[in-house]
Structure formats: C-alpha cells, structure tokens
Amino acid sequence: MTRLLEVQGLAKSYGGVHAVRGVSFGLAAGEILALIGPNGAGKSTCFNMLNGQIRPDTGTIRLEGRDTTGMRPRAVWRLGVGRTFQITATFASMTVRENVQVALLSHAHQLSVFHRFAGRSHAGEAEALLDLVGMRADAERPCGELAYGDLKRLELAIALANRPKLLLMDEPTAGMAPKERVELMRLTAAIAREQRIGVLFTEHDMDVVFEHADRVMVLNRGQLIAEGSPEAVRRDAQVRAIYLGEGLVYDARHREGRAA
Amino acid sequence: MEFLVVQFLTGLASAASLFLVASGLSIIFGVTRIVNFAHGAFYMLGAYLAYTLTERLEGAFGFWGGLVLAGLAVAALGALLEIVLLRRIYRAPELFQLLATFGVTLMVQDLVVVIWGPEDLVGRRAPGLRGAVEVFGQMVPSYDLFLIALGPVVLGLLWLVFKRTRWGVLVRAATQDRDMVAALGVNQKWLFTSVFALGVFLAGLGGALQIPRDAVSHAMDLRVIVEVFVVVVIGGLGSVFGAFVAAIVVSELNAFGILVMPKISLVLVFLVMAAVLVVRPWGLFGKPEGPARQAPGVSIRPWRPFSPGERIAVAAGVALAALLPLVAGDYALTVGSEIIIFALFAASLHFLMTVGGLASFGHAAYFGLGAYGAAFAAKAAGLPMEAALLAGPLLGLAGAALFGWFCVRLSGVYFAMLTLAFAQITWSVAFQWVEVTGGDNGILGVWPSPWAAGPRGFYWLALAVSAAGIAALRVLVFSPFGYGLRATRDSVLRAEAIGIDRGRVQWTAFVIAGTFAGVAGALFAFLKGSVFPENLAIPTSVDGLVMVLLGGIETVSGAVVGALVYKALAIWLMSQTELSKLVLGAVIVVLVVAFPKGIVGSVEELRARRNRSEPNGAAFGAAKMEAAE
Ligand SMILES: Nc1ncnc2c1ncn2[C@@H]1O[C@H](COP(=O)(O)OP(=O)(O)OP(=O)(O)O)[C@@H](O)[C@H]1O
Ligand SMILES: [Mg+2]
Numbered sequence: 001m002t003r004l005l006e007v008q009g010l011a012k013s014y015g016g017v018h019a020v021r022g023v024s025f026g027l028a029a030g031e032i033l034a035l036i037g038p039n040g041a042g043k044s045t046c047f048n049m050l051n052g053q054i055r056p057d058t059g060t061i062r063l064e065g066r067d068t069t070g071m072r073p074r075a076v077w078r079l080g081v082g083r084t085f086q087i088t089a090t091f092a093s094m095t096v097r098e099n100v101q102v103a104l105l106s107h108a109h110q111l112s113v114f115h116r117f118a119g120r121s122h123a124g125e126a127e128a129l130l131d132l133v134g135m136r137a138d139a140e141r142p143c144g145e146l147a148y149g150d151l152k153r154l155e156l157a158i159a160l161a162n163r164p165k166l167l168l169m170d171e172p173t174a175g176m177a178p179k180e181r182v183e184l185m186r187l188t189a190a191i192a193r194e195q196r197i198g199v200l201f202t203e204h205d206m207d208v209v210f211e212h213a214d215r216v217m218v219l220n221r222g223q224l225i226a227e228g229s230p231e232a233v234r235r236d237a238q239v240r241a242i243y244l245g246e247g248l249v250y251d252a253r254h255r256e257g258r259a260a
Numbered sequence: 261m262e263f264l265v266v267q268f269l270t271g272l273a274s275a276a277s278l279f280l281v282a283s284g285l286s287i288i289f290g291v292t293r294i295v296n297f298a299h300g301a302f303y304m305l306g307a308y309l310a311y312t313l314t315e316r317l318e319g320a321f322g323f324w325g326g327l328v329l330a331g332l333a334v335a336a337l338g339a340l341l342e343i344v345l346l347r348r349i350y351r352a353p354e355l356f357q358l359l360a361t362f363g364v365t366l367m368v369q370d371l372v373v374v375i376w377g378p379e380d381l382v383g384r385r386a387p388g389l390r391g392a393v394e395v396f397g398q399m400v401p402s403y404d405l406f407l408i409a410l411g412p413v414v415l416g417l418l419w420l421v422f423k424r425t426r427w428g429v430l431v432r433a434a435t436q437d438r439d440m441v442a443a444l445g446v447n448q449k450w451l452f453t454s455v456f457a458l459g460v461f462l463a464g465l466g467g468a469l470q471i472p473r474d475a476v477s478h479a480m481d482l483r484v485i486v487e488v489f490v491v492v493v494i495g496g497l498g499s500v501f502g503a504f505v506a507a508i509v510v511s512e513l514n515a516f517g518i519l520v521m522p523k524i525s526l527v528l529v530f531l532v533m534a535a536v537l538v539v540r541p542w543g544l545f546g547k548p549e550g551p552a553r554q555a556p557g558v559s560i561r562p563w564r565p566f567s568p569g570e571r572i573a574v575a576a577g578v579a580l581a582a583l584l585p586l587v588a589g590d591y592a593l594t595v596g597s598e599i600i601i602f603a604l605f606a607a608s609l610h611f612l613m614t615v616g617g618l619a620s621f622g623h624a625a626y627f628g629l630g631a632y633g634a635a636f637a638a639k640a641a642g643l644p645m646e647a648a649l650l651a652g653p654l655l656g657l658a659g660a661a662l663f664g665w666f667c668v669r670l671s672g673v674y675f676a677m678l679t680l681a682f683a684q685i686t687w688s689v690a691f692q693w694v695e696v697t698g699g700d701n702g703i704l705g706v707w708p709s710p711w712a713a714g715p716r717g718f719y720w721l722a723l724a725v726s727a728a729g730i731a732a733l734r735v736l737v738f739s740p741f742g743y744g745l746r747a748t749r750d751s752v753l754r755a756e757a758i759g760i761d762r763g764r765v766q767w768t769a770f771v772i773a774g775t776f777a778g779v780a781g782a783l784f785a786f787l788k789g790s791v792f793p794e795n796l797a798i799p800t801s802v803d804g805l806v807m808v809l810l811g812g813i814e815t816v817s818g819a820v821v822g823a824l825v826y827k828a829l830a831i832w833l834m835s836q837t838e839l840s841k842l843v844l845g846a847v848i849v850v851l852v853v854a855f856p857k858g859i860v861g862s863v864e865e866l867r868a869r870r871n872r873s874e875p876n877g878a879a880f881g882a883a884k885m886e887a888a889e
Contacts, residue, residue: 114739
C-alpha cells in the first residue's frame with residue numbers, strides 16, 4: 001500500500017547555498033513524525049516544498065501516490081494538506097471565528113458567493129474547531145489582539161478546517177511558554193491519532209519531540225543524517241555531536257531571542 | 261531610411277533626460293523604499309529654475325552654470341522636504357508615502373503658476389550647440405547629440421560613485437539590507453537625506469536640460485512622472501541600469517510610435533510594458549519585492565455589519581437626502597447630485613483599496629470609461645438614457661478586466677504605479693483619438709431622458725443608483741467573496757495556504773470596483789451632459805484617493821463620508837480661491853502626517869475607547885512584535 005506521503009530526493013539551493021539536498025522519507029496516516037535540526041538546517045525549506053510554496057530543484061513529492069511536486073499551495077491544500085507557519089500567518093482584521101470560517105468557506109468552494117452574510121456560515125463547524133483547540137471562549141475576539149501562543153492555536157484550528165490527511169507544522173510551539181507547548185502538542189497528537197492525520201512537525205524543544213513523535217528525522221545542513229525511533233536518535237553519535245556542539249548553543253540563544 | 265535614423269537619434273536624445281529622472285527615482289527607492297511621487301514636481305522645478313537662471317546669467321558659462329545651479333537648488337529643496345516631511349513617514353504604509361509626495365506635487369503645481377505665471381516659457385538655446393549637424397542628409401540638432409552622449413556619461417558617473425566611493429558603497433549596502441547599515445553605525449538619517457538629494461538633483465537636472473528642447477510648462481510634472489513610472493516598471497525599481505535601458509526603450513517607442521500609430525502612439529508603450537510584465541513582473545533588471553509592508557485597510561478592529569440601530573440611522577439619512585429636493589434650489593441639487601455620484605465612485609475605490617488592499621492610483625480610468633461608454637451609447641448608438649446608463653459601465657468593466665489582469669500580478673508600489681500608467685494611457689487615448697472621442701473637445705449633448713432632465717429628477721436618479729450601488733458594495737464586503745478578498749489582503753501566505761486563488765480574487769475585485777466606478781461615470785456624463793478626457797485624468801483619481809483617506813481607510817463606509825466632506829469642500833474652495841491645488845495638497849500632507857485614520861476612523865476609535873475602558877493595546881503590541889520577528 002502507498003503511504004500517505006512519499007518524498008524522494010528533494011533538493012533546493014539558493015545561489016550557492018544548498019538549503020536542502022537529497023531528502024527522502026515517507027509518512028503513514030496517523031503517524032507523527034518529527035523533523036529536527038539546528039537553525040538553518042533547512043527544515044522550513046522542506047515544509048515550504050511540501051506544501052508547494054517553493055518549487056524543489058529536484059525530487060518528487062507524492063501524496064497518497066499522487067505526484068504533487070510543483071503544485072501551487074492552494075492545489076496542495078485541496079488535496080488535504082494543512083499547515084501552520086513558523087511565524088504565524090493569520091487574518092489580522094478578522095475575529096478568531098472568522099479566521100476559521102474563511103477556511104471553511106474555502107473548503108466548501110463558497111468563496112465566490114457574492115451575497116449572503118458570511119459571518120453566519122459554517123458557524124457550528126467553526127465553533128467545534130475552536131473548541132478542539134481550546135479557543136471557543138475567544139471566538140469573538142479580534143485576531144489582531146491575540147497573544148502569540150493563542151495565534152499558534154488558532155493556526156492549528158485553521159489548518160484543521162479542510163479535514164486534512166496531512167498536517168505540516170513548522171515550529172508549532174515556538175514562542176510559547178513551556179507548559180503551553182506541552183499542552184498544544186498533546187492536543188495535536190490526540191487529534192492526529194483520533195482522526196488518523198499524518199503529522200510532520202519541527203520543534204526545538206526536545207521534550208516535546210521525544211514525548212510525542214513516533215519517529216524522528218534529523219536534518220543538518222540540508223541533509224538527513226539520522227532517522228528512527230526517538231530512543232535510537234537520541235543515542236545516535238552524530239546527532240549528539242551536532243546538538244552538543246554549536247547547534248545547541250545557537251538553539252538556546254535562538255529561543256531566548258524569541259522570548260525577549 | 262535616413263529619416264528613420266534621425267527619428268532614432270531624436271528618441272535617444274529624449275531618453276537622456278528621462279533616464280536622469282528615472283534613475284533618481286530608482287536610487288531613492290532603493291535606499292528609502294519610498295516611491296517619490298514628487299519626482300515630477302522636482303523635474304518641473306528644475307526646468308523653471310533653469311529658465312530663470314539662464315535668462316539672468318550671461319554667456320555660455322551662465323547657461324551651463326545655470327543648468328547645474330538649477331539642479332543643485334532643486335537638490336537643496338529636496339533635502340529640505342526629506343527632513344521636514346519624509347522623515348515622519350518612512351515607517352508609514354506605502355500608500356501614505358505615495359499620497360504625501362503626491363500632495364507635494366499638487367502644491368508645487370500651484371506654486372509654479374504663482375511664481376512663473378500660467379504661460380508656457382521658451383528657454384534659451386544652448387550656447388555653442390544652437391546649430392544642427394547633418395546626418396545622412398538630414399539635420400539633427402547638435403544639442404540632441406550632446407544629450408545622446410550625456411546619458412551614458414551620467415550612467416558611468418553614477419557607476420563610479422557607487423563603486424568607488426565610501427558613500428556609494430554605503431548606498432549599495434543600504435539598498436540590499438537596511439538593517440545592516442544601521443548595525444554598522446552609519447548615520448542613517450544623513451545617508452537618507454543625501455540619497456534623496458542626489459535623486460532629486462538628477463530629476464532637477466533632467467528638467468533643466470529640457471529647456472532648450474521643450475517649452476517649460478506647469479503640466480510637465482505629471483507627464484514626466486507617468487513616463488518615469490513606465491520606465492521603472494519596465495526597467496525594474498531600484499536598478500539604475502534598468503532605468504537606462506528602459507528610458508531608451510520607452511523613448512524610442514514614443515519616437516516611432518508617432519510614425520506607426522500617430523493617433524494613439526502610447527498604445528505601443530502599453531503593449532511593450534504589458535509584455536514585460538507578463539514575462540518579468542519585477543521589470544527587466546529589477547528584483548522581486550517582498551509583499552507590501554502593510555496593505556492599506558488592515559484594521560485590528562474586525563468589521564461588523566450595521567446593528568439594527570445603525571441601520572435605522574442610515575435609512576433615515578438616505579430618506580433625508582431624498583427629501584432634499586423639497587427644500588433645496590436647482591444649484592444645490594446639481595451640486596448634491598455630483599457629490600452623490602462621487603460617493604459611489606469613492607465607495608468603489610474604497611472597496612478595491614480598503615477591502616482588497618490594492619491602492620489604485622488610476623481608478624478614474626474606469627469612471628471615465630463609464631462616462632465615455634454612456635456617451636457613446638447615447639450619441640453614437642442613439643440609446644435612451646436608461647439603456648446608456650446600463651451600457652456605459654460595461655466599458656468600465658471591460659477596461660478594468662483588461663488592465664486589472666496585469667495590475668493584480670503586482671502589489672504595493674508597483675501596483676500603484678501600474679494603475680496610474682494605465683489610467684494615463686486611457687487618458688491619452690481619449691485625448692488623441694479625436695475621431696472617436698472628440699479629443700479635447702469631448703463629447704457634448706449627452707442629455708438625460710425627459711423625466712430626469714430637471715435637477716430634481718436627476719438628483720433622485722443619482723441618489724437611487726448610488727445608494728443601491730453603495731449598498732451592493734457593502735453587501736459584498738460581508739459576503740463570502742468579501743471575506744476571501746480580505747483574506748488575501750491580510751495575509752497572502754495564509755490565503756494561498758487555505759486554497760484561495762489570490763490572483764483571481766483580486767482580479768474579480770478589480771473588475772467589480774471598475775464596474776461600479778463606471779456606473780458613477782455614466783451618471784456623471786448625464787449630469788454634465790458631456791464627457792471630457794479630464795474625467796479620467798490623474799486629478800480625478802487622486803480625488804478618489806483623498807476621499808477614501810479622509811473618510812478613513814480602515815473603515816467599512818468611511819468613503820461615503822469622505823466623499824461628502826471632500827467634494828463639498830472642494831466645490832466651496834474652488835469658489836473661494838485660485839490656489840485650490842495648493843490647499844488640497846497641503847490638506848493631503850496634513851491628513852497623512854497628522855490624521856491618518858480619517859474622519860470615520862477617528863470617530864470609531866473614540867467610540868471604541870469609550871466602550872472599553874480597559875485597553876489591551878499592550879497585548880496587541882507584544883503579539884505584533886513577536887510576529888514581526
Ligand atoms: N529565500 C532564501 N534565499 C536565500 N537563502 C535562503 C532562503 N530561504 C532559506 N535560505 C537559506 O536556506 C537555509 C535553510 O533555511 P531554513 O529556513 O529552511 O532553515 P530552518 O531549518 O527552518 O531554520 P530555523 O530553525 O531557523 O527555522 C539557511 O541557510 C537559509 O539561510
Ligand atoms: Mg524554520
């Protein structure tokens with residue numbers, strides 16, 4: 001049987017910089033796969049290629065056996081891929097509920113409707129999604145005034161609106177307090193297991209990674225250097241070298257910078 | 261054949277001064293990220309100052325010295341403007357920067373008339389270059405040959421400055437990465453001022469160099485700025501070499517366009533620009549810009565439809581307006597009709613700008629097309645008014661569909677420049693194609709049907725159509741389509757990631773806005789009984805922008821209030837002063853700097869503040885800061 005996601009020999013370079021090279025992996029439905037690596041390893045570039053935001057130089061991406069390489073993000077989304085961004089991207093001029101409603105309207109192909117009040121459409125579904133991520137009480141709040149952690153949760157709700165088969169989450173918990181991080185990832189994991197959504201996520205917080213990931217891949221300078229169960233990866237000598245060396249220091253600084 | 265060579269040389273000579281102006285604009289944009297709309301005004305000032313100086317100063321030295329002095333004087337004025345105005349708005353949204361510098365343009369237009377008078381001035385010929393040189397048996401003015409040589413020389417000098425001087429290296433660094441220069445500890449203020457002064461110097465010099473070739477007039481600023489916009493759109497903003505190449509391309513197209521299509525020569529430029537945009541949206545030598553820093557209209561207070569109370573208030577307002585003919589006289593009703601028509605025009609622009617985040621600087625094109633469409637329908641096809649009012653907007657729709665298709669490929673300042681260029685092209689077609697449009701004489705005798713012929717009848721017609729149009733636009737804002745459109749404005753990234761086709765949605769919005777502007781234009785044609793090219797000229801477009809801004813760019817229906825206040829003020833102002841552009845320009849500048857939320861926006865803010873005593877501005881600020889990381 002074909003797996004949910006099959007990636008073969010993905011590569012992308014900017015000028016002379018090989019951001020990603022020769023990345024291949026697969027992901028099954030309901031599986032939670034972590035992609036870790038130091039800053040600048042190429043994680044976001046991978047995500048951007050997977051959802052069609054940038055076109056890979058070489059390599060193929062297959063979703064349920066179907067080649068999606070080079071498709072536009074909106075086409076990839078229609079095939080059932082939801083994503084969250086490292087730096088949140090939401091609709092600042094709308095309420096929390098409206099943010100989700102737009103995604104639901106789009107999913108239902110209703111955005112070319114020129115009359116009717118959109119504020120009442122899919123209200124129940126929107127409520128349910130917000131409930132799922134624990135933001136029901138904030139439904140009527142302007143999105144522009146949310147704290148960063150809430151924005152991340154809102155993004156998750158938006159990403160779930162098209163009933164995705166695959167969820168791409170680029171640093172879903174960056175900028176959140178440690179307790180919030182654990183909660184959000186627990187929530188994501190529960191949703192994914194229940195709805196059999198495949199999840200690919202990247203994360204700098206190793207506690208989060210090792211608690212939830214079924215499998216872990218390690219990216220360094222654009223290349224996959226290790227892959228396996230969390231325990232195996234944790235024991236991997238090469239990975240330890242990266243994380244005990246410059247990577248970890250840089251990482252800590254990175255996180256501090258964000259908290260400031 | 262010989263003739264073609266001479267025509268080619270004439271084109272090259274025109275390219276020189278166009279290149280100077282365009283490269284100045286590009287250099288300024290590269291460092292400050294401001295598209296200096298006032299660049300044409302500085303060009304014009306350069307020409308006027310050069311005229312005065314060369315008249316006063318004697319001899320060859322006086323002439324050439326006069327040209328350079330004029331450029332330097334303009335540079336000083338530019339530096340002053342940068343320090344007084346631009347420093348306040350570097351962080352403002354692009355739209356505000358364009359508008360503020362446009363306000364300056366308006367002020368300068370009136371000022372030059374006050375100082376130099378309304379007549380065109382013919383300057384001195386260049387000493388030593390008065391004659392002509394024979395090329396292939398045809399006479400070419402020696403001054404043209406001088407200009408042809410000057411272009412590459414200036415390009416070379418700029419190259420040297422940027423490559424060989426410390427200042428030039430800093431400018432290049434700043435063009436690539438502004439933060440880096442700040443990190444280097446360079447005095448950024450001084451760098452910006454000097455860059456602005458250099459860019460403006462080039463504009464002033466470009467204007468000064470024109471005086472032996474062309475009469476100096478107070479309309480040359482808009483003419484050149486449109487050409488310059490076309491040049492930078494083709495060559496790529498921020499690229500001096502692109503400006504050089506594109507200036508030649510545009511000038512040659514103009515020179516030969518006259519031969520190929522004497523009536524509508526600008527169409528040729530349009531075709532080339534369109535082709536470049538399709539292949540390379542960022543110009544031949546430009547780099548793709550990131551998304552606009554902040555799309556106009558993004559508000560942090562979500563929009564809501566009217567509450568029942570507000571709905572009653574609006575209905576009462578419309579009812580009151582409908583009762584006006586019972587008390588007002590004919591003149592007041594005619595003015596009232598005009599204001600109401602412009603409310604619809606402003607609402608259509610507002611829809612595109614605030615809801616769609618697309619600041620069009622050429623929205624009058626569709627207003628004017630609607631007016632011409634109605635006039636054609638009434639005069640050429642002999643349709644009655646009712647049918648012409650339906651047919652006219654179709655021309656606005658067609659124009660918006662065609663131009664919009666190109667425009668929505670771009671965003672931010674590129675979008676603004678391109679819409680302006682398209683509007684100008686539409687204007688020149690209306691102006692030049694005399695057989696069809698009547699050219700400057702316009703189309704007269706576009707009369708309404710008998711029932712709407714009186715001021716009263718027409719007032720009611722205008723009110724009914726405009727109110728319906730504005731209501732329809734408002735319904736659109738809150739429709740699923742409106743939500744999708746706002747989504748593309750708020751975050752293109754997120755919109756595309758949830759299946760929204762940005763280009764298609766924005767193009768649809770462009771067509772909708774153009775069609776409603778066309779409806780307003782068709783009404784306007786019947787109100788005036790005539791159509792003129794000025795109906796689709798730049799000042800009409802800017803009127804619309806100011807109405808939206810005055811009403812409040814982050815509001816749903818501010819445009820209507822803005823149109824009422826602005827149009828009433830403008831009509832009153834015209835009757836009070838000769839210097840209406842000076843006042844209007846100053847109003848724009850003040851609005852942008854001191855009152856950016858507009859009337860309705862400010863009222864809403866007051867209300868919000870009163871309703872919620874506990875501000876959560878702090879939380880918002882924190883979220884913003886992190887999100888901006
Ligand atoms: N648009 C771009 N142009 C040039 N280089 C780029 C671009 N995008 C990414 N890169 C480079 O590609 C490499 C990988 O970047 P990427 O953002 O994928 O890393 P990352 O693993 O997501 O890092 P982080 O943990 O900081 O998010 C980096 O060296 C980066 O500088
Ligand atoms: Mg990243």
